[in-house]
Amino acid sequence: MKTLTFKVTDEEARRIRAAAKRQRITVSEYLRRRAAGPDPVPAEPQLVKCPHTGAMIFAPLLDAPPLSSESVREMLADFP
Numbered sequence: 484m485k486t487l488t489f490k491v492t493d494e495e496a497r498r499i500r501a502a503a504k505r506q507r508i509t510v511s512e513y514l515r516r517r518a519a520g521p522d523p524v525p526a527e528p529q530l531v532k533c534p535h536t537g538a539m540i541f542a543p544l545l546d547a548p549p550l551s552s553e554s555v556r557e558m559l560a561d562f563p
Contacts, residue, residue: 530542
């Protein structure tokens with residue numbers, strides 16, 4: 484297995500270590516996952532309170548484009 488070495492500022496190191504700790508994984512695993520691409524979708528949907536209606540709704544996915552009428556039409560275009 485290869486080893487990569489690179490320099491970061493003290494602040495960057497603190498943020499990386501804190502993020503890995505929050506996810507309960509090693510710094511190495513955290514950096515491997517970050518290099519692989521976006522974080523995986525959580526296994527269970529997250530619920531949030533709608534600021535307009537107060538209803539509990541599903542939270543949007545991280546880094547997902549906004550949901551629009553057009554995107555819903557595209558998703559349902561080939562629905563039976």
